[in-house]
Amino acid sequence: MNKLKLRNMLQSHLLEDIGDGDLTSQSVFPSNETGSGFFTAKQEGVICGIAIIKEVYALLDPAIEVKTSVIDGDRVLPGMKIAQVNGPIASLLTGERVILNLIQRMSGIATITNKCVEKLDDDSIQLCDTRKTVPGLRMLDKYAVVTGGGKNHRYGLYDGVMIKDNHISFCGSIIEAVHKVRKNVGHMVKIEVETETEEQVIEAISAGADVIMFDNRSPEEVRKFARMVPEPIQTEASGGIYLESLESYRGTGVDCISLGFLTHSVKSLDISLLVEEEK
Secondary structure: OOHHHHHHHHHHHHHHHHOOOOHHHHHHOOOOOEEEEEEEEOOOEEOOOHHHHHHHHHHHOOOOEEEEOOOOOOEEOOOOEEEEEEEEHHHHHHHHHHHHHHHHHHHHHHHHHHHHHHHHOOOOOEEEOOOOOOOOOHHHHHHHHHHOOOEOOOOOOOOOEEEOHHHHHHHOOHHHHHHHHHHHOOOOOOEEEEEOOHHHHHHHHHHOOOEEEEEOOOHHHHHHHHHHOOOOOEEEEEOOOOHHHHHHHOOOOOOEEEOOHHHHOOOOOOEEEEEOOOO
């Protein structure tokens, strides 16, 4: 993750939640009253976002000390402590929710991505994310996918061309759409074309696409289309593929499978901040 972007993002999230101040924590605890707590996993999964604990508390209160006991990508079990925090109680509690909202989501994404990699069980196929992320959280969502063993598709509209069905409809044909793009982008930019039929696959090959996506196709269709595509052209399957059906795409011959549900249907991993009580 880009550290400068992360800090700007976290500042925005903290301002949204805190506003002019944490009325509860600041009213209950004097600024000099200190305490300790542990961020603790309550479910099994793949942890992600450990740096966020340190960065949030560094922004809130430099007096807070953070000691982490795991790194991103580690598998955690219920009851496992992932970080200890010590410092002013008011500050510890003020940052708690923003931290948990982010690391629970990121760990949930990393966990489901890891499950998908294991379910597919095919080293010849890369599992990728999509642009179906929460606005403002794309950097974190995509980082979490990589942490779970997946790969990133394009980050946004700016770093890759994907000619989809509506582009083709407005343009008239795949060949015309690819021709227009080639005239306007540099040689370093790859062009991907979304296809649904055998005829479109043939047209995309003829147009000189760099990547051909098979959209909402069955495993049998994906296997057939992948065999049609010449070696230098990469292939991708996408649409209508979920954890339950993923293994049926094993051995289909595509280079990658992109899964929108990795980031648009996240089930957060349960993590809590538990106070260390005085003995």
